Amino acid sequence: MRLPSKIQSLGILGLFLFISLGMTYPLISKLGSCVIHDLGDPLLIAWTLAWDIHQLCRDPFHLFEANFFYPSRHVLAYSEHLLGDALLAFPLLLFPRFTVLAGNILYLLTFILSGWGVYLLLKELSGKTSPAIIAGLLFTFSPYRLSRLSHLHILSTQWMPFIFLFLHRFARKPTWKNGLLASLFYVLQGLSCNYYAVFLYPIIFLWAFFFLLSQRAFWTWRILTISAVSTGLALMLFIPFFLPYLDLRQTLGFTRSVSEARVFSAHWASYLSASQFNRIYGKLTTQFAVGPFPGERWLFPGLVGVMLSVVAILKHSSKTRRLLWGYGAILGFSFLMTFGPRWSFFGREIDSPYRFFFNYFPGWSGIRVPARMHMISTLSLSIIAGLGAASLGRIFKPVAQKVFFSSVGALILLESFSVPLPLASVPPPAPVYHWLAAQPGKPVVLELPMPVVAGERWKETAYLYYSIFHWKPLVNGYSGYYPPYYGSLCETMQGFPDASSLNELRQFGVKYVIWHSGEYEGSRKQAVIEQLANKPSLSLAARFGDDWVFSFSDSKKP
Helix, strand or coil: CCCCHHHHHHHHHHHHHHHHHHHCCCHHHHCCCEEECCCCHHHHHHHHHHHHHHHHHHCHHHCCCCCCCCCCCCHHHHCCCCHHHHHHCHHHHCCHHHHHHHHHHHHHHHHHHHHHHHHHHHHHHHCCHHHHHHHHHHHHCCCCHHHCCCCHHHHCCCCHHHHHHHHHHHHHCCCHHHHHHHHHHHHHHHHHCHHHHHHHHHHHHHHHHHHCCCCHHHCCHHHHHHHHHHHHHHHHHHHHHHHHHHHHHHHHCCCCCHHHHHHCCCCHHHHHCCCCCCCCCCCCCHHHCCCCCHHHHCCCCCHHHHHHHHHHHHCCCCCCHHHHHHHHHHHHHHHHHCCCCEEEECCEEEECHHHHHHHHCCCHHHCCCHHHHHHHHHHHHHHHHHHHHHHHHCCCCHHHHHHHHHHHHHHHHHHCCCCCCCEEECCCCCHHHHHHHCCCCCCEEEEECCCCCHHHHHHHHHHHHHHHHCCCCECCCCCCCCCCCHHHHHHHHHHCCCHHHHHHHHHHCEEEEEEEHHHCCHHHHHHHHHHHCCCCCEEEEEEECCEEEEEECCCCCC
């Protein structure tokens, strides 16, 4: 008996929920107490989600004036703002103690909704349920997605398939509803990840070239009006979120250089390299993870998807030819772009098409990791592979079809199997942060130690995360960019409490210094304690074990 389409669709959503829980194990058992991978970027992401909702409820017109890197402006724009994700977990994020839980639910939702969205997209294109599930599995549980464990914004592809779903519906039935929904999902996707806001607009134009602009029926005033209004509304919604980034680019020069983009670009060997967490390919492909930051170049697509894509090309029909051309062009374009702004051929370097976009297209000069364009490649490959699965499925009888598609699905999950995922426990806030929350007003806070080595600054994500329990202005910070003064400040504070460090406290208007004495070696700790006894401007306001709070009485008013 055939199920009604809506019930079947909800059943497939439940299937992706079930598989997501299994493929991310043991996250389900630690939703409220652990983050995936480590206490670096995941804590920055947790802080960002909490800040978004905190500020939306209190002062939404100053969303980007976050509480760290005090007194710098627009510091939320130093990295991803993640507003699109935060809105999905709005109720939980109203309560700081549920921030880790909210972040982990969002991680799971990126898998569940991405898979379901690709399923709906290919079901729309092919009319077949099982191949659509295969496409959803290929995208959602691709080796690349499961290598981006600590980057919620890169995993946040959940709205991407819905953009193309409603674009296809608009191509078939150009109504205001379909046009505006395609625009809405692009906005949601862009608000979830700046990378995809930038990567997708030329991709959508490429899609339109194959599926809209080539059709004579498209060139009517009504369709052109809907397209223009939908595009214009998307731009209007993006402008408030784009302006702070533009301001930082103009005032502080926050942009990525060609040389930096090259460091984070793909190599040919990257497509043979899988994540170290991958239980099947991880050890086998370690030798191909060349260059610095190999984690950004674990781009192995999986053998099943590639083979099914070859089948799609060899066994295509007249009905699928345009789909193969369109998504093949998107796949080819995004694949080439992962190699970044400069290509090497036999020892000679040339500018690539990416360099053209870097120079002339809005947003591209702010992209740090060109290799992340691979997520678009993965989506395109999944759609093509789904068409290949549909072609293969036709050669089997009904019972054999079920066995075939079940086997293919199992192989896809096996290729990406990374269980158990690494988790890091997030300790509850220390008593010092509850004390700080009880202090009136907005006293400026600085926490010590401050890492002097740039590679260790991720440790300050703990200061950011625990600030969600008090929301006082914080001189410390961690993000994709740093204020120009920050390196010098970190070096100066190594001498705390000498005259230079106290002068910095004065300049920043610091009221409270939280000194985590447990982070200091014995001799250094004792030397600091002895010096503090001779500093009348620093008085002990509170102490909680190894956490000392000093009130600085010689600071400028904020």
